[in-house]
Amino acid sequence: MGETVRLQASDGHGFDAYVARPQGDPKTGLVVCQEVFGVNEHIREVADSFAEAGYLTIAPHLFDRIERGVSLGYGPDDLDYGRSLRARIDWDDAALDIEAAVKRLREELGQDARIGVVGYCWGGSLAWLAACRLPVQAAVGYYGGQIYELNDEDPRCPTMLHFGEEDPIIAFDQVEAIREAHPDVIDHVYRAGHGFNCDRREDYDEAAANLARSRTLAFLAQHLG
Template structure:
């Protein structure tokens, strides 16, 4: 994995983590972080997608607030991550500019998809609805997405939720599926964060099934 300097529309420069595949890329995938920054888990996720043939680009979405954020999953980390998320959402349009810069970098390699986890899942949804240049979007347990269900996605979208996720209760997920029938929604016997093997909520069978569905979705829409 290497660092690639990118520049947003307003001139902000930041270093994105980029993992290259072996051989000719299928396309590119922008990987959006949880509230814990581009930490070892997100880098591992990006590496896994690169192994499947995609140029994986993980932009540090807290960079405008604090450089080099990399948190774990303890109580203090959660508190700090939530503080940073709140500050970032207060300047949401700037975060989207940084994501747009990552999409533009990915477009050098073909079609571009986006995948986000937790807060990144919400940002992947907002990107699918507000940014150009995406061929597919995948959202893992994005808290806040049901509140943004009125938005219209510009590309195909796949979503993964856990049925025991107290942050996104099932009635919210059901309302989302009714509001956006064109979005593919899957629910798993799992809690919030079930894809992360560094969290107590990790549920390997659900994570493996969601990954297979995500790879099929990317193959269909990105390459």
Template structure:
């Protein structure tokens, strides 16, 4: 449904992005921010899903700052490799690529950053630091609590799982306490519950989270 396009960040870095467009006039635009597994088949499917729901969707390949076309699956070896890649891309550089992606679809209307896992944390930082977006949605972002003292400049929505082994509920409660203005939803699910390629996939939670996200972004 979509296609790979080329973008350039403000520092001159050239990178790829997957872009999917709706059949009719767009309701807005969404920047889909990857997990630690690259712009793989799941992230492309997420983009396609938002395009079917009426949004222009674009997913910047954040790992292109290491090398092009890094895509991983969800096996233990993939997780370890993804973690290594993630540590090689700074938040600042990732935000430059997210910013470029947002600007590339700015004519779609309101732009929302929607991120998963690592991307969930970057979605929160996007809300705090980027002027090119209007809203942000984070799914199970492990570093959100770490950055919660930084105030978002645009509306934010957050999704977490109550059995997420990598994000303790104490961190979620900290987010709620320090940012009571941010809607925080907690599901009976684990990390990665939105991804139907993972063993932790929870269809009911993914469906409800998507419904809430679509309502939030309008």
């Protein structure tokens, strides 16, 4: 279903992105932001699943500024390496790359197209970043461990967050702080751990993943069409 395309950010950085197309005319466009494991098989399958739901979907290779084509597994060494790459990407550069993905979608769908962003893990924090800084109309973040670092920034579009109450990475007082600072943001908490949406990870929870997906799709339909 998917193909690799080349994008260029406004600072001249060129990078790859995975694009998944629906079979018929797209409802509108969606950016999928990766975990720290790169645009791997799982993220490509996530993009494919949103295309099957009717969205023209693009997953930018956000590690390409450091190392091109990163696609990791889920072992401890992969996690350590992915975290080391994430630490070298600053928020401003990530925003430029997501902005380029949004621009590519609008080039195909029209400048008035309503665009959403969905992200997982590190990408969940990037979805929050996009909601705060970029011209998008909806954002959904799954277990974004750095959202708290950006808690002083306000989303400019409808935003939904998914967290796991058994997540060892995100302290629940951070979730409470996000709620207090942003009462208009919708959040859902599941009896699950970090990475509960990913069927490659030990913390995968099918019930939580299915419920979160149904809520995400309903939210996107409400705000994107």
